[in-house]
Amino acid sequence: xxxxxxxxxxxxxxxxxxxxxxxxxxxxxxxxxxxxxxxxxxxxxxxxxxxxxxxxxxxxxxxxxxxxxxxxxxxxxxxxxxxxxxxxxxxxxxxxxxxxxxxxxxxxxxxxxxx
Amino acid sequence: xxxxxxxxxxxxxxxxxxxxxxxxxxxxxxxxxxxxxxxxxxxxxxxxxxxxxxxxxxxxxxxxxxxxxxxxxxxxxxxxxxxxxxxxxxxxxxxxxxxxxxxxxxxxxxx
Numbered sequence: 001x002x003x004x005x006x007x008x009x010x011x012x013x014x015x016x017x018x019x020x021x022x023x024x025x026x027x028x029x030x031x032x033x034x035x036x037x038x039x040x041x042x043x044x045x046x047x048x049x050x051x052x053x054x055x056x057x058x059x060x061x062x063x064x065x066x067x068x069x070x071x072x073x074x075x076x077x078x079x080x081x082x083x084x085x086x087x088x089x090x091x092x093x094x095x096x097x098x099x100x101x102x103x104x105x106x107x108x109x110x111x112x113x114x115x
Numbered sequence: 116x117x118x119x120x121x122x123x124x125x126x127x128x129x130x131x132x133x134x135x136x137x138x139x140x141x142x143x144x145x146x147x148x149x150x151x152x153x154x155x156x157x158x159x160x161x162x163x164x165x166x167x168x169x170x171x172x173x174x175x176x177x178x179x180x181x182x183x184x185x186x187x188x189x190x191x192x193x194x195x196x197x198x199x200x201x202x203x204x205x206x207x208x209x210x211x212x213x214x215x216x217x218x219x220x221x222x223x224x225x226x
Contacts, residue, residue, distance in 0.1 A: 031212075033214075
């Protein structure tokens with residue numbers, strides 16, 4: 001599968017637990033973006049990463065959320081002490097490089113439900 | 116705040132007709148524009164990208180960009196029931212890498 005991979009596809013967490021979402025970019029892509037889609041709302045940019053670097057986290061909530069993209073392995077979006085308002089679809093996208101002409105391709109998403 | 120506006124619909128179009136989807140954006144210096152299709156419960160799928168004023172055609176799809184009017188559109192010719200989906204307009208703001216999305220237009224193709 002050469003596309004963007006995300007796991008798990010569905011994740012259920014109780015309030016106060018931690019959620020870890022994983023994303024492996026498309027083959028040949030080294031740039032990863034995380035987006036969140038709340039029910040009845042549009043996609044919102046959260047964070048942009050390259051290997052071992054966070055480039056832009058302007059859309060990331062200030063508390064409880066963090067992201068990383070280690071030298072080896074997938075990118076991880078971590079949500080600590082989840083609350084019901086965190087229930088959403090979280091999508092990862094990747095591109096081969098940065099710049100205005102590079103397209104972003106989305107993975108299947110992780111649907112997080114907080115009970 | 117940079118915004119991307121779309122009519123939420125639903126937009127109902129008979130099968131075989133042309134579906135016209137519109138989008139306006141607020142940041143005049145934006146350079147990159149994208150159309151994604153999203154089926155219910157699925158992830159966004161890239162349909163078209165456009166960077167220069169004018170038209171860009173790909174199969175049954177044509178993207179149109181007018182930077183002076185801050186307007187981008189997507190035309191779908193010979194609409195099929197399988198085109199029924201939500202269409203998301205996305206803009207890459209200048210000096211940024213994250214895309215700003217509109218809330219999408221729900222398109223229904225009636226057989």
